[in-house]
Amino acid sequence: MTTTLALTGSPLWYASRAGGTLALVLLTATVVLGIASGGRVVPRRIGRFEIGLLHRNLSLLTLVFLGMHVVTAVLDPFVRLSWAVSVVPFGASYRPLWLGLGTAALDLLLAVLVTSALRHRLGVRSWKAVHWLAYAAWPLALFHSAGTGTDTRLPLQLWLYAACLATVIAAVWWRLAKAGPGHVAGRLTAAVAATAVPVVLTAFLAAGPLQPGWSQRAALTPVVLIGGGR
Amino acid sequence: MNPANRAKTLRIDRIACTGQGLCGELLPELIDLDEWGYPIVKDRSVPDHLRAHARRAAAACPLLALHLDADRT
Ligand code: HEM
Ligand code: SF4
Numbered sequence: 001m002t003t004t005l006a007l008t009g010s011p012l013w014y015a016s017r018a019g020g021t022l023a024l025v026l027l028t029a030t031v032v033l034g035i036a037s038g039g040r041v042v043p044r045r046i047g048r049f050e051i052g053l054l055h056r057n058l059s060l061l062t063l064v065f066l067g068m069h070v071v072t073a074v075l076d077p078f079v080r081l082s083w084a085v086s087v088v089p090f091g092a093s094y095r096p097l098w099l100g101l102g103t104a105a106l107d108l109l110l111a112v113l114v115t116s117a118l119r120h121r122l123g124v125r126s127w128k129a130v131h132w133l134a135y136a137a138w139p140l141a142l143f144h145s146a147g148t149g150t151d152t153r154l155p156l157q158l159w160l161y162a163a164c165l166a167t168v169i170a171a172v173w174w175r176l177a178k179a180g181p182g183h184v185a186g187r188l189t190a191a192v193a194a195t196a197v198p199v200v201l202t203a204f205l206a207a208g209p210l211q212p213g214w215s216q217r218a219a220l221t222p223v224v225l226i227g228g229g230r
Numbered sequence: 231m232n233p234a235n236r237a238k239t240l241r242i243d244r245i246a247c248t249g250q251g252l253c254g255e256l257l258p259e260l261i262d263l264d265e266w267g268y269p270i271v272k273d274r275s276v277p278d279h280l281r282a283h284a285r286r287a288a289a290a291c292p293l294l295a296l297h298l299d300a301d302r303t
Pocket of ligand 2: 246247251252267291292293295296
């Protein structure tokens with residue numbers, strides 16, 4: 001079963017999976033650069049502005065691949081998604097919860113994009129407040145990927161997710177280790193999240209997508225799912 | 231005159247600035263950094279040939295503390 005899963009489907013489906021996977025990798029890189037640039041550490045070999053620029057450019061590239069991922073997913077005849085699914089979370093007929101996490105992540109990223117473009121008019125406080133949402137978008141995207149992806153059962157895909165996770169978690173701990181005093185609540189939240197996300201993701205993968213019958217269970221609504229859904 | 235074409239002046243919001251020092255990396259012609267990374271503006275008025283660099287430096291400031299004001303005249 002595992003070896004045959006990727007062999008059917010339209011070119012759009014392949015494009016969508018490739019686009020989603022690249023978007024996740026780019027989003028991971030963007031988040032890591034964001035974490036690295038916010039701290040007090042001054043890099044020695046490259047300029048701080050270069051990290052900032054890379055962060056910005058990779059974020060835009062993420063959105064390009066994300067656009068491709070969403071458009072090809074909606075156009076693909078197999079799952080029959082409506083265009084509304086790309087912006088309104090949890091309304092899809094196909095894997096509503098897991099797809100909805102992707103939609104929610106996209107909405108957050110769009111909010112981050114718009115406020116960043118208008119940041120000089122909004123002022124730092126409002127811009128930053130929205131920018132923090134990007135931290136929420138990343139785990140949402142990761143759970144969306146693991147929960148809805150056809151390729152979640154492929155070892156290579158799993159290694160990729162593990163690498164993305166490890167990079168972000170390492171960046172968070174690095175930043176926490178270098179952080180000064182103050183912002184206790186913020187640092188505590190970051191530490192708890194950095195501990196919880198890998199644990200929850202591992203448990204989720206073991207109980208969900210890596211068990212037989214996931215495609216039936218993933219199609220259910222959230223309520224049935226929590227109840228075990230057999 | 232169109233404000234975009236007017237001469238520009240650098241202004242640093244000293245309260246917002248946290249000395250991240252990006253501005254000094256991008257616009258060393260006009261901005262020195264002190265030993266803690268805080269900017270020292272050498273020349274507030276931006277010559278025409280540095281205008282694009284000044285705009286880039288203002289856009290790069292993570293605290294939005296570097297402003298490029300259009301002169302009134
Ligand atoms: C931050 C936003 C998003 C990221 C980073 C992302 C990333 C991913 C990744 C990595 C996969 C797994 C692909 C694979 O298994 O090869 C995936 C699957 C999928 N995504 Fe997204 N996605 C996002 C948003 C969305 C949105 C808004 C939609 C709505 C149309 C969507 C629709 C889908 C669908 C239908 C699949 C299943 C594809 C399959 O069967 O493999 N995604 N996504
Ligand atoms: S980039 Fe902004 S915060 Fe950093 S030193 Fe310059 S003005 Fe201050």
